[in-house]
Amino acid sequence: MFRMEPQADATMRASRALLGHVARSLQGALEHVTLGQYRVLVVLASRGPQRMGELAEAVGVHPSTLTRTVERLVAGGYVSREIAEASRREVIIGLDEAGTALVEDVMRRRRDTVTATLERLTDDERAAVLTGMELYAQAADEPAAADLLTLGM
Amino acid sequence: MFRMEPQADATMRASRALLGHVARSLQGALEHVTLGQYRVLVVLASRGPQRMGELAEAVGVHPSTLTRTVERLVAGGYVSREIAEASRREVIIGLDEAGTALVEDVMRRRRDTVTATLERLTDDERAAVLTGMELYAQAADEPAAADLLTLGM
DNA sequence: TGCAACAGTTGTCTATAGCCAATCTTTCGG
């Protein structure tokens, strides 16, 4: 029977580092929108335009709550809000320019930080990181979208 | 000139997986306290008892905001609040039982998820993950506490 | 001893988030 602790420890340490990078990438965005609002943007970025109902379901809030949140996002130019062609009682929310830019900016920052970290390593080390990260990512369950949303991914 | 993208991609994927694990570990706690309140608990867990002023500074909020937040945490039995022996104008906040339990529970869940992920790998693969994670953790700047707090780490 | 600086709290205000119930419009089925 082997001991899991050393690996788990190393992974927890690396997770702290990675999460520090994730967190830092979010800081800028959180000066413009709240975490809850950012979560809406992330859903739209990954799933494309959505009906209010789907969106509320995806984000996990009451439809009436989403109405107000979307109201603020529209006011900020982050999302667009239009009546569906097919059915006039449905309302479709989509990412607008500011929203797209915000999400892309966060991703770019995150990626830059990761890249900067990797650049401190030698080629061999970098290859080892690649292998380790790929294995971990594969072994992990596909992270439930709902889980990630908690933290605005 | 080499291409950084593959490594950065893999690392971003792994970060999503890890972040999913972090988020899931937080879900339970967020049924009891808000993310902001949890951040206070995390600071206390990592730095030990603090003065109100230090704590407000660490969490990055106005002292008056912290007064109210601490009020709620005391009411929930998460933290203790007592006047400093040395100076009666200072107030020391410390983790109480419920607070300690909450933070430990989150950490335990997180660790369990990581461990479960690693258990799906062979010994060799696990060793490769260990190596990769350690290299990345070393190369990363020590994550600024302030950054981690954004996500309640 | 007396005053200035320090540490926190309290009062007041604004913004966001969250829910439920009620309402309005639209769509769909009989």
Added chain:
DNA sequence: CCGAAAGATTGGCTATAGACAACTGTTGCA
């Protein structure tokens, strides 16, 4: 073509967070 169901919004309420200004009590120093 009429009533029920669907989709979203509005009104009303509570809780949290956040800031600033004003205030209270405590230290420390001159």
